Amino acid sequence: MKYSKILLSTACVAMMASCSDSFLENIPQGTLSDGVMNSPESVDLLVNSAYASLYGFLEGYHPNTLPTNNWTYGDVRSDNAYKGGGGTGDVFDVHLIETFDNTAETGNLDQKWFLLYCSVSRCNSALRVLNAATEEEIPNKAIRIAEMKVLRSHFYFELVRMFNKVPYQDENLPTTEYINVPNDEFTRDQHLSRIAAEMLAAAEDLPTHQNDLGRINKNIALAYAAKVKLYQAYEQDPATNKVVNINKTLLNEVVNLIDQVQGYDLLPDFQYLDLVEYDNGAESVFDIQYSENDGSADAGRVNWSMQLCQPTGPVYGGDCFFLPSQDLINAYQTDANGLPVFDYQSKPDYATVTEDPVTHELTVVNTEPNVDPRLDFVVGRPTIRWKKQTDTPYNFDWARDPGVYGYNGTKRFILDRNDPNISFVGCHGLSGLNWHYIRYADLLLWKAEALIELGRQDEARPLINRIRERAMNSQYVKDFNDPSKDAANYKIGLYPAAGWTQEYARQALRTETRLEKAMEGERFYDLVRWGVAKEVMTKYIEAEKDIRNYYQNTTFKDGREYFAIPVAQYNFSYGLYTQNPGYPQF
Secondary structure, three states, X not given: OOOOEOOOOOOOOOOOOOOOHHHHHOOOOOOOOHHHHOOHHHHHHHHHHHHHOOOOOEOOXXXXXXXXXXXXXXXXXXXOEEEEOOOOOXXXXXXXXXXXXXOOOXXXXXXXXXXXXXXXXXXXXXXHHHHHOOOOOOOOHHHHHHHHHHHHHHHHHHHHHHHOOOOOOOOOOXXXXXXXXXXXXXXXHHHHHHHHHHHHHHHOOOOOOOOOEOOOOHHHHHHHHHHHHHHHHEEEOOOOOOEEXXXXXXXXXXXXXXXXXXXXXXXXXXXXXXXHHHOOOOOEEEEEOOOOOOOOOOOOOOOHXXXXXOOOOOOOOOOOEEEEOXXXXXXXXXXXXXXEOOOHHHOOOOOEEEEOOOOOOEEEEOOOOOEOOOHHHHEEOOOOOOOOOOOOOOOHHHOOOHHXXXXXXEOOOOOOOOOOOEEEEOOEEEEOOOEEEEEHHHHHHHHHHHHHHOOOHHHHHHHHHHHHHHHHHOOOOEOOOOOOOEOOOEOOOOOOOOOOOHHHHHHHXXXXXHHHHOOOOOHHHHHHHHOOHHHHHHHHHHHHOOOOHHHOOOOOOOOOOOOOOOHHHHHHOOOOOOOOOOOOXX
16 A cells, blocks of 8 residues: 555646536536635645646546547557457447557547546636636745646646647636547647646756655656657658657757656666566656555555456456557567577467367477567467466467457556555455556667767667666566476577667667567557558558458558547537548548
């Protein structure tokens, strides 16, 4: 249990005018006058309400299908993961996202847009009161304003990288004017420029550390600004979403900002990232805070975004969503030197399940190639030890619909069945394990990426190798039947100086980013930033068609780097909004 975190109040306050009718239909649990809500006495409630948006519960919507950790929007939409669940019709909107068949009518995306703007509205509500108060009334006024501006910028960043064309509404705009704000007033570049500038301005007023875990501090603002500027550096043609230039000035700013973030380090073992004991530890820059058994209902403020992602079977009885793709598994293969096999798609699938036609016995084949040990830190594979379980390995019957999605499951952000920090709400094993939105490994990877694109790849190699060395020195998963042996032929090496050209370094960086960050909800956004989404996803879909029948008619359509502007939001604007390229115009 973690009681020192900032309170994640789920109170709904001052929601924006564009909230849907379902919000108006909610039965009020109490009343607060405008005088109270617009007074300095309400500041803590308003600020906590804004932070609560990170938790994911807003206006009756559940984060299990609208996850704050982006597993649907950043990984299922990429070459890293399948939707999973009980077939393609189970949470069908996410199937549409996976197969790039989503449209302006896809309800899941309209709900996500709505929730992100509700989160923006909470920040604006707090800022209005803060701006009107005096320093005597709120001694930490400047700090709280800075926190709210970084939080608001976070929600806008999510909006921009999901929907591209989004309206900007700050605390100075009356809610009655929201319907008059177009969604194409600012370009992607202008949005990102403003977001980064607001974070840097906020950093000037923020302390390096805060007493309440989870509260925005200076390091978070600087690190997040570096992330935004890294995205902005890859300049896109607004008509095609293609990357047309890489801005070297912005890349230098990324390097300088990351160098200002001090006091962090890699955890000694990759697997510590999935243990509650290491939450808010050395690697945690910006964690989404969760807690278990904290006195609130339903076992606490647990990570409901992962509710659907537990394995099925006797250990968890979960819904088996968010499953690692075969392509991701194949990508963990390494050569004789322990370096990634960049052309892995030309090789047979690694560790596939076959069924004897007579006995129907299931076996795993092609397990001889070398693999990066992170494979079994990230992926639950049949016959391989599952976390600390001693009575059974990850079993074939843990898959809910293997005929559609295969037998593998995700290990990330799920605790061992017997961990004292897990609670079984219904049949699901949920916990207070934080979601690492920005961790120190990110900073190393972002800096390495910027250095490579600046032609300073020799400076980037030690940063990448530092991450690989952590994986090398982590405790490897052991064979279930013979703990004296490793569960697979693990081999990981460091990149040598020989042959470290800019092009090779770029390929190494992008591969390392995928392997280190797999199942953290970032993969598709990385592909879009690099300008390779169509190329990578086209190859992925072709490689997967033989084993995933539902990909037979799937193609990556032009313009699908971003989601469509929801038709419900177009209607809200009375026809003012314009649609993104690649989708039928309204």
